[in-house]
Amino acid sequence: MDFVNQLQRKFIDYSSSLHREGIVDDQFTQLRKLEDENSPHFVMEVASLFFEDCEKLINNMAIALEQKQGVDFKQIDECIHQLKGSSSSIGAMRVKNACIAFRSFSDGQNREGCLRCLQQLSHEYSLLKNKLQTLFRLEKQIVAAGGSIPRVH
Amino acid sequence: MTVEQIGSEGKDQFPIGMRVLAVDDDPTCLLLLGTLLRRCQYHVTTTSQAKTALKMLRENKNKFDLVISDVHMPDMDGFKLLEHVGLEMDLPVIMLSANGDTKLVMKGITHGACDYLLKPVRIEELQNIWQHVVRRKKKDRCNSGSKEKPHPDSGEAAGIGNVDNNGKLNKKRKDQNEDEDYERDENGHDNEDPSAQKKPRVVWSVELHRKFVAAVNQLGIDKAVPKKILELMNVEKLTRENVASHLQKFRLYLKRISCVANQQANMAAALGTADSAYLRMGSLNGLGNFHTLAGSDQLHNAAFRSFPPSGVLGRLNTPAGLGIRGLPSPGTIQLGHVQNSGNPTNDLSKLQSFVPGNHNTNILQGMPMSLELDRLQHNKSVGHIGELPTTDSTTVFPGSGNLVDARITGFSNNPLLGVTSNSLMLEGSSQQATSHTSVSAIGFQNGNALSDFTSIAPASNQLQDSKAGSQGQASPINCNAGQIIRSAPQEWNAPRKDAPYQSHASINSSIPINSAMIQLGQCLDRNNSIFHKTTDLDSVGPLNFVDPLSIKHGEGDNSIMEPSVIEKEGYLMFQPRPHGSHVPDNIGSLEDLASAMMKQEGGCNGYSLRTSI
Numbered sequence: 001m002d003f004v005n006q007l008q009r010k011f012i013d014y015s016s017s018l019h020r021e022g023i024v025d026d027q028f029t030q031l032r033k034l035e036d037e038n039s040p041h042f043v044m045e046v047a048s049l050f051f052e053d054c055e056k057l058i059n060n061m062a063i064a065l066e067q068k069q070g071v072d073f074k075q076i077d078e079c080i081h082q083l084k085g086s087s088s089s090i091g092a093m094r095v096k097n098a099c100i101a102f103r104s105f106s107d108g109q110n111r112e113g114c115l116r117c118l119q120q121l122s123h124e125y126s127l128l129k130n131k132l133q134t135l136f137r138l139e140k141q142i143v144a145a146g147g148s149i150p151r152v153h
Numbered sequence: 154m155t156v157e158q159i160g161s162e163g164k165d166q167f168p169i170g171m172r173v174l175a176v177d178d179d180p181t182c183l184l185l186l187g188t189l190l191r192r193c194q195y196h197v198t199t200t201s202q203a204k205t206a207l208k209m210l211r212e213n214k215n216k217f218d219l220v221i222s223d224v225h226m227p228d229m230d231g232f233k234l235l236e237h238v239g240l241e242m243d244l245p246v247i248m249l250s251a252n253g254d255t256k257l258v259m260k261g262i263t264h265g266a267c268d269y270l271l272k273p274v275r276i277e278e279l280q281n282i283w284q285h286v287v288r289r290k291k292k293d294r295c296n297s298g299s300k301e302k303p304h305p306d307s308g309e310a311a312g313i314g315n316v317d318n319n320g321k322l323n324k325k326r327k328d329q330n331e332d333e334d335y336e337r338d339e340n341g342h343d344n345e346d347p348s349a350q351k352k353p354r355v356v357w358s359v360e361l362h363r364k365f366v367a368a369v370n371q372l373g374i375d376k377a378v379p380k381k382i383l384e385l386m387n388v389e390k391l392t393r394e395n396v397a398s399h400l401q402k403f404r405l406y407l408k409r410i411s412c413v414a415n416q417q418a419n420m421a422a423a424l425g426t427a428d429s430a431y432l433r434m435g436s437l438n439g440l441g442n443f444h445t446l447a448g449s450d451q452l453h454n455a456a457f458r459s460f461p462p463s464g465v466l467g468r469l470n471t472p473a474g475l476g477i478r479g480l481p482s483p484g485t486i487q488l489g490h491v492q493n494s495g496n497p498t499n500d501l502s503k504l505q506s507f508v509p510g511n512h513n514t515n516i517l518q519g520m521p522m523s524l525e526l527d528r529l530q531h532n533k534s535v536g537h538i539g540e541l542p543t544t545d546s547t548t549v550f551p552g553s554g555n556l557v558d559a560r561i562t563g564f565s566n567n568p569l570l571g572v573t574s575n576s577l578m579l580e581g582s583s584q585q586a587t588s589h590t591s592v593s594a595i596g597f598q599n600g601n602a603l604s605d606f607t608s609i610a611p612a613s614n615q616l617q618d619s620k621a622g623s624q625g626q627a628s629p630i631n632c633n634a635g636q637i638i639r640s641a642p643q644e645w646n647a648p649r650k651d652a653p654y655q656s657h658a659s660i661n662s663s664i665p666i667n668s669a670m671i672q673l674g675q676c677l678d679r680n681n682s683i684f685h686k687t688t689d690l691d692s693v694g695p696l697n698f699v700d701p702l703s704i705k706h707g708e709g710d711n712s713i714m715e716p717s718v719i720e721k722e723g724y725l726m727f728q729p730r731p732h733g734s735h736v737p738d739n740i741g742s743l744e745d746l747a748s749a750m751m752k753q754e755g756g757c758n759g760y761s762l763r764t765s766i
Contacts, residue, residue, distance in 0.1 A: 027273045034188055034276075042188060050181040081225055085251030086181040089273040 004147035011138045012150050023131050028091030032151065044136050050090045054125050057083045061118055065111060076106045076114065083121075094124045168283030169194045172216065176206045176234065177223040177249065182272060186221065186249070189276045195283075203229035207237055214242050214356055218286045221270075224250040224257065232264045239265040241359055243293070245285040249274065263413045296398040355395045364388065365399060374404075 018024045028043075035042045057079045064075050084099040098121040105113035139149055173195045177183040180201065187199040198217070200206050203226050210217060220238050224231035235246045248261040251272040261269045267285040270278055357365070368385035369377040379397040386396070 030273075030275065031185070034192060039188065046181060046184055049184055053179065053181050078225065081251060082179055085223075085225075085272045086179050088251060089179075089182045089185050091273070 004142060004145045007138060007142045007145060008147055008150045011135070011142060014135055014138060018131055018135065022093050023128055024091045025093040026091065027088065031091060035149075044139075046090055047132050047136070050086055050092070051129055053086055054083060054095070058118065058122055058125065061114075065115055065118060071109075071111050071114070073106050073109050073114075077103070080106060092124075092128050095121065095128055098124045168286075170196050171283050171286060172196045172218045173198070173282075174206055174209065174217045174220045175199045175222075176203055176220065176226070176231075177201060178226045178228070179223065182223070182249075186274060189274060189279050190221075192276060193280050203231070203234045207234065210238060210242050210244070214358075217244060219245050219247065219282060221247045221249055221282070224248055224252070224261070232260060235261070235264050235266055240362070243289075243357065245289045247282060247285065263409070296401060355391060355399075357399055361386075361388065361391075362399075365396070365403070369400070369403070374407075 019028075031043050031046060039045075061076050061079045064072050064079075080099050080103050084096055084103070087093075087096040087099060098117065102114065102117035102121060105117050142149060173190055175183065175186050175190060175197060176199075177186060178201050183199050183201055187197050190197040198209070200209070203222070206220070206222070207229075210220070220234075222231050222234050226234075231248060231250075235248065238244050238246050245267040246265065247268040247270060248266040249270050249272060250257060250261075253271045258269045267289070268282065355361075364386045365382065368382040371385060372378075372381050377400065379393045379400055382400065383391060383393050383396045
């Protein structure tokens with residue numbers, strides 16, 4: 001069981017680092033708390049939904065910003081709004097903050113600013129996705145080794 | 154969409170097993186919300202489509218206890234859904250949003266949401282949402298009649314407290330698994346409730362409400378007493394008490410929308426013209442779930458105000474919208490406006506006449522109108538529109554002058570109106586302090602214009618008789634009674650010189666519906682001489698008043714709205730015919746209701762409003 005312990009420790013450390021770095025916030029912890037025997041993979045499920053959603057929205061915004069005829073800032077605004085809602089629901093703090101910053105540029109109808117923000121947003125999203133996927137891998141390893149996921153508070 | 158059965162929720166275990174419908178287009182949030190709700194041990198149904206949600210709700214009104222909905226959804230605005238649910242099903246609705254702007258929250262509340270939660274939603278917040286269900290039931294019980302006495306209901310959950318005289322909760326609990334569809338008037342379930350006094354709960358369906366509104370309109374809001382309404386409605390098994398409580402709610406609702414409309418207009422005025430102003434008017438729509446009015450005490454006291462037209466006028470200013478070209482010649486245009494019963498005298502004094510004649514060119518364009526309105530706005534605490542700079546006949550009420558007086562209030566989803574949100578309110582001011590008319594306000598929605606139009610019954614029926622010399626008591630417009638404002642489209646066709654009193658709704662046909670400009674000129678004027686002139690807007694086209702109902706019918710008649718007007722005791726109801734082209738087809742069932750209602754009102758074509766003078 002040493003191996004499992006090791007894995008578990010690794011998991012805890014990694015999880016804490018995510019919080020420390022602001023990748024995820026307290027809401028993520030809340031999601032964890034919702035996991036139980038009945039829904040052991042709840043966080044993973046929500047995260048994958050979020051990834052899909054986020055990618056789609058980022059794409060839409062990229063397309064919108066490329067429109068030569070004129071950028072539809074309203075659409076961008078809606079995308080940002082939705083992304084903000086879902087990122088805050090999952091606890092993706094940096095992504096959410098990037099959305100907030102983005103919004104001020106889209107309000108100002110500043111295309112250049114928006115493009116920069118979109119890039120930033122993309123970056124944060126990738127970071128989040130990588131880290132969470134690493135975390136989930138760890139989880140799976142623990143479970144596969146017969147252990148249980150430690151609760152991180 | 155997923156449905157879950159939580160096994161064995163006993164009736165007594167409320168709030169456990171409370172049936173919640175969750176609507177959110179964002180899958181992440183929806184999953185989270187559903188999970189959290191289930192964690193609270195509610196019985197949860199989720200859907201990402203507002204339309205599906207409505208459909209589910211309509212299929213069986215007793216299937217859910219509470220609705221939680223996101224504000225921003227692609228297929229339907231959350232506020233609209235809110236209105237629909239409130240009006241049709243009288244269920245508590247909680248709004249959910251990532252955006253916690255005060256304005257939005259205000260909008261949610263005015264539309265009748267019983268709560269507004271911010272994302273990310275926490276489970277602690279959800280654990281207490283059942284209170285809204287209890288509160289609503291209690292309110293309904295209190296409202297539905299005097300006969301009930303509180304009685305501990307053995308079957309009820311502790312949380313429910315007082316007995317449910319209507320037996321609704323009982324019914325619900327019992328029927329939860331039976332999925333029975335109760336007729337609204339049916340004495341459905343009976344008496345297993347030992348606490349007796351069980352009254353079958355009357356569900357005010359769209360049709361029933363429509364009848365109700367028709368009856369009220371027919372009688373006139375002032376004279377609408379439950380007994381007569383009941384007779385007119387002629388619905389079996391509906392009791393006078395049911396009608397009485399519904400009437401009370403309805404009045405509160407009207408009051409509320411007018412107040413909100415007023416505030417909105419003020420806000421809009423402050424902001425000047427522009428679409429934003431318009432949009433704000435939008436909040437007037439569907440002011441709400443009028444069912445919830447009963448609970449809003451503040452509405453009781455709120456002064457009912459005339460709605461400053463500023464918002465609307467702002468719109469009017471847009472060149473596109475304005476198409477008002479001609480102005481009536483010398484005669485002053487009498488604009489009636491609805492006055493708050495609260496400030497009758499004030500309002501009256503404010504009424505001003507203005508004569509568009511001389512100022513044709515100026516009138517229509519641009520800001521002046523809104524500015525003017527702003528000015529007007531500030532004149533009186535009541536902020537009724539009527540205040541035009543003195544009675545000077547040369548005063549021109551920019552743009553709006555010709556147009557309108559009618560204050561148009563739209564409330565979306567008002568069964569009366571069947572109009573969606575974002576109604577535009579137009580208000581005209583009537584001149585002559587003395588007369589005041591009930592103004593029909595028409596609400597238009599910015600984008601959707603007509604489809605969103607809600608008709609407004611003239612408030613307090615008071616079309617003042619010009620001859621009556623009744624001093625424009627604003628009072629006739631009884632806010633207390635609730636204003637039923639009907640949009641009165643008026644035809645400006647030809648000046649009617651002979652008309653002692655005319656209400657004109659002139660919407661230039663060139664006015665795109667989108668600008669939702671409706672100008673109703675309602676002239677209340679004591680002086681006959683003045684009156685008719687107002688109609689002299691030669692170039693003014695007919696009011697493009699879109700009756701949502703009419704929209705459906707695709708009236709192709711551009712030029713004139715022929716509202717059918719029913720005037721009862723100065724209470725006008727207009728049924729304008731839509732200007733076919735512009736109406737976006739967003740009509741939902743409530744619009745049907747509204748139109749049906751309107752149709753009932755009467756078939757006066759070629760409307761010219763004559764006050765019962």
